[in-house]
Amino acid sequence: MSDTVTTPPRRKHYLNVDYGIKSWLLTQDHKRIAILYLISITFFFIIGGVMAALIRVELATPLGDLVEADTYNRLFTAHGVLMVFLFLIPSIPAVLGNFLIPLMIGAKDLAFPKLNLGSWYVYNLGALLMVAALLRGGTDTGWTFYTPYSSTFADSEVILTALGAFVVGFSSIMTGLNFIVTIHRMRAPGLTWFRLPLFVWAHYGTSLIQVLGTPVVAIAILLVAAERLLHIGIFDPALGGDPVLFQHLFWFYSHPAVYIMILPSMGVISELIAAFSRKRIFGYKFVAFSSLAIAVLGFLVWGHHLFVSSQSIYAGLIFSVLSMLVAVPSAVKVFNWTATLYQGSISWQTPMIYALGFIGLFVIGGLTGTMLATLGIDMHVHDTYFVVAHFHYIMVGGAIMGYLGGLHFWWPKITGRMYSVFWSKIAAGLIFVGFNLTFFPQFLLGYMGMPRRYHAYPEEFQILNVLSSAGATILGLGYLLPLIYLFWSMRYGERAGDNPWGAYGLEWETSSPPPTLNFDEPPVVTTEAYDYLSLREKKLA
Amino acid sequence: MSEYITPIRTYLAVFLALMALTTITVAVAFLELGPFNDIAAMGIAITKACLVVLYFMHVRHSSRLTKMVVVAGFLWLFILIAFIMSDYLTRGMISLQGPIG
Ligand code: HEM
Numbered sequence: 001m002s003d004t005v006t007t008p009p010r011r012k013h014y015l016n017v018d019y020g021i022k023s024w025l026l027t028q029d030h031k032r033i034a035i036l037y038l039i040s041i042t043f044f045f046i047i048g049g050v051m052a053a054l055i056r057v058e059l060a061t062p063l064g065d066l067v068e069a070d071t072y073n074r075l076f077t078a079h080g081v082l083m084v085f086l087f088l089i090p091s092i093p094a095v096l097g098n099f100l101i102p103l104m105i106g107a108k109d110l111a112f113p114k115l116n117l118g119s120w121y122v123y124n125l126g127a128l129l130m131v132a133a134l135l136r137g138g139t140d141t142g143w144t145f146y147t148p149y150s151s152t153f154a155d156s157e158v159i160l161t162a163l164g165a166f167v168v169g170f171s172s173i174m175t176g177l178n179f180i181v182t183i184h185r186m187r188a189p190g191l192t193w194f195r196l197p198l199f200v201w202a203h204y205g206t207s208l209i210q211v212l213g214t215p216v217v218a219i220a221i222l223l224v225a226a227e228r229l230l231h232i233g234i235f236d237p238a239l240g241g242d243p244v245l246f247q248h249l250f251w252f253y254s255h256p257a258v259y260i261m262i263l264p265s266m267g268v269i270s271e272l273i274a275a276f277s278r279k280r281i282f283g284y285k286f287v288a289f290s291s292l293a294i295a296v297l298g299f300l301v302w303g304h305h306l307f308v309s310s311q312s313i314y315a316g317l318i319f320s321v322l323s324m325l326v327a328v329p330s331a332v333k334v335f336n337w338t339a340t341l342y343q344g345s346i347s348w349q350t351p352m353i354y355a356l357g358f359i360g361l362f363v364i365g366g367l368t369g370t371m372l373a374t375l376g377i378d379m380h381v382h383d384t385y386f387v388v389a390h391f392h393y394i395m396v397g398g399a400i401m402g403y404l405g406g407l408h409f410w411w412p413k414i415t416g417r418m419y420s421v422f423w424s425k426i427a428a429g430l431i432f433v434g435f436n437l438t439f440f441p442q443f444l445l446g447y448m449g450m451p452r453r454y455h456a457y458p459e460e461f462q463i464l465n466v467l468s469s470a471g472a473t474i475l476g477l478g479y480l481l482p483l484i485y486l487f488w489s490m491r492y493g494e495r496a497g498d499n500p501w502g503a504y505g506l507e508w509e510t511s512s513p514p515p516t517l518n519f520d521e522p523p524v525v526t527t528e529a530y531d532y533l534s535l536r537e538k539k540l541a
Numbered sequence: 542m543s544e545y546i547t548p549i550r551t552y553l554a555v556f557l558a559l560m561a562l563t564t565i566t567v568a569v570a571f572l573e574l575g576p577f578n579d580i581a582a583m584g585i586a587i588t589k590a591c592l593v594v595l596y597f598m599h600v601r602h603s604s605r606l607t608k609m610v611v612v613a614g615f616l617w618l619f620i621l622i623a624f625i626m627s628d629y630l631t632r633g634m635i636s637l638q639g640p641i642g
Pocket residue numbers: 144258259261262304305323324326327330365366367368369370372373374378381382383387390391394395399
């Protein structure tokens with residue numbers, strides 16, 4: 001199935017044009033910047049993962065015996081902040097998007113290469129602030145920084161962590177801006193909007209959210225700092241403020257931000273499903289526009305996080321109905337992927353295993369989301385483990401599955417090498433099983449009434465908690481494996497060839513790894529996306 | 542894309558208009574107009590912001606796409622404010638009765 005390996009070993013590509021630290025730290029090549037991001041986010045994924053491991057060890061027994069309540073608060077805050085701001089939000093866009101968007105649209109680079117490099121430095125600056133906060137004892141507000149606790153009462157490192165999130169936000173805006181301009185202005189001749197890969201559409205939607213939403217959370221976080229330092233009355237009722245205003249401002253960004261985390265993953269899934277069913281995605285235009293619909297509708301539902309607050313019940317009603325509407329474009333994607341599989345020529349490669357896993361887990365996450373968006377049910381399960389299970393099904397079961405699937409799919413393009421197929425399938429299996437064992441019991445726990453964010457719990461919850469902790473061990477092992485075999489493959493892996501999957505798309509037409517300017521000759525596009533039919537005919541001819 | 546060069550005259554005119562509006566803002570603050578004080582101040586401020594965006598930031602003679610981006614920004618600000626107000630303005634509409642109320 002591979003297009004045979006004909007790359008001469010001495011060919012110049014983006015990895016060997018230049019050596020040395022400086023050639024990396026000052027690079028303006030989107031592909032190298034993607035690698036820089038990959039290193040940074042992997043680092044923080046590991047730290048965030050260690051925090052999660054500690055949380056699960058603590059929760060293996062009902063008593064709070066490993067850490068104190070206060071330490072526990074700092075643990076889950078660090079876990080949430082690192083995973084959301086330093087891993088998930090940049091994960092697919094800044095690594096895979098950065099690497100692939102110029103390749104997919106036949107461009108030499110992003111529109112603003114320096115801005116791209118700048119975004120990585122800004123990200124690291126923000127990350128540094130957060131690490132400093134951690135080293136000084138951490139923050140105990142939860143990743144949501146709710147007022148009045150964060151603004152008036154908490155005496156942990158709120159300001160440093162918040163400032164970190166503020167700064168990292170700007171790197172996210174820079175990436176989004178870069179993508180929007182690039183997609184508008186740098187498409188190859190013939191590459192019309194409706195010929196774009198769905199990965200690009202998904203990133204376009206994501207970028208819109210990044211640019212329109214991030215400034216609001218940045219300012220909201222800054223206002224918390226301002227109130228702590230200068231006692232301006234914004235959120236503190238004693239000073240004439242309103243604590244729930246913070247929740248409004250925070251979720252105006254952060255609900256759309258959950259789509260920053262999942263939309264790129266959906267883009268990856270579209271590519272994987274097409275490539276491994278050898279078919280054009282069913283209802284291409286619907287899937288493309290559903291990305292935009294999610295981006296826009298996602299901004300109108302944030303009040304579903306405030307049902308159990310002083311938010312007016314009338315506003316709650318509106319937000320509840322609107323939340324149901326977001327489920328529609330999400331369902332459009334799921335149904336269309338499933339329809340694509342129908343009568344496809346399916347091959348069970350590792351990335352495809354991740355893609356199918358994504359579909360199942362995302363459906364569970366999305367359906368429980370609509371349960372939570374139902375006012376009456378949410379009164380019961382708000383702030384319980386049910387919510388924790390819901391968003392982990394989407395963010396870990398969905399977003400990370402997509403990220404890993406994409407990483408495995410494009411790894412041969414990025415490094416020019418193939419990883420061990422055997423180990424990658426073992427890892428995918430471990431991750432799927434471990435994930436479900438970790439988080440499914442949490443739905444039950446939450447429904448039975450176990451609240452989130454406590455380090456101790458009544459004894460009757462222990463069995464399910466032990467199951468969850470056991471699952472987390474398997475999941476951790478599953479994540480460790482790719483770290484090892486992917487790293488290993490960079491040196492010892494088989495050479496991959498330009499198009500090892502026989503997939504359709506401009507990124508597969510250039511060599512692996514690609515040359516610095518991506519294409520030896522500027523590509524011209526004459527066909528639709530995922531035109532597997534003509535690919536087959538060409539092969540037969 | 543053909544660049545439109547704004548003549549200096551226009552800049553000067555806009556600048557003078559901004560100055561005049563500032564003076565009016567200050568002047569209005571000295572009048573007792575009840576709720577209209579706020580309305581006047583906000584109205585003038587919005588007019589000034591529009592002048593700056595249209596002329597100093599060159600949006601008036603920019604491409605349709607740029608205009609769309611600007612409009613989207615304000616539309617999103619409107620969404621933010623409108624939905625938050627949908628909470629604040631309707632909070633008092635439910636009256637609690639019985640033991641709690
Ligand atoms: C089908 C669409 C979705 C609906 C209707 C939905 C609904 C909800 C609701 C109502 C809550 C609040 C529950 C509560 O606190 O009582 C919630 C929480 C949450 N959801 Fe979703 N959700 C959806 C999709 C997503 C996606 C795609 C993600 C992430 C990629 C996500 C991530 C989260 C997170 C992080 C929280 C909890 C935040 C926190 O309080 O810490 N949701 N969801």
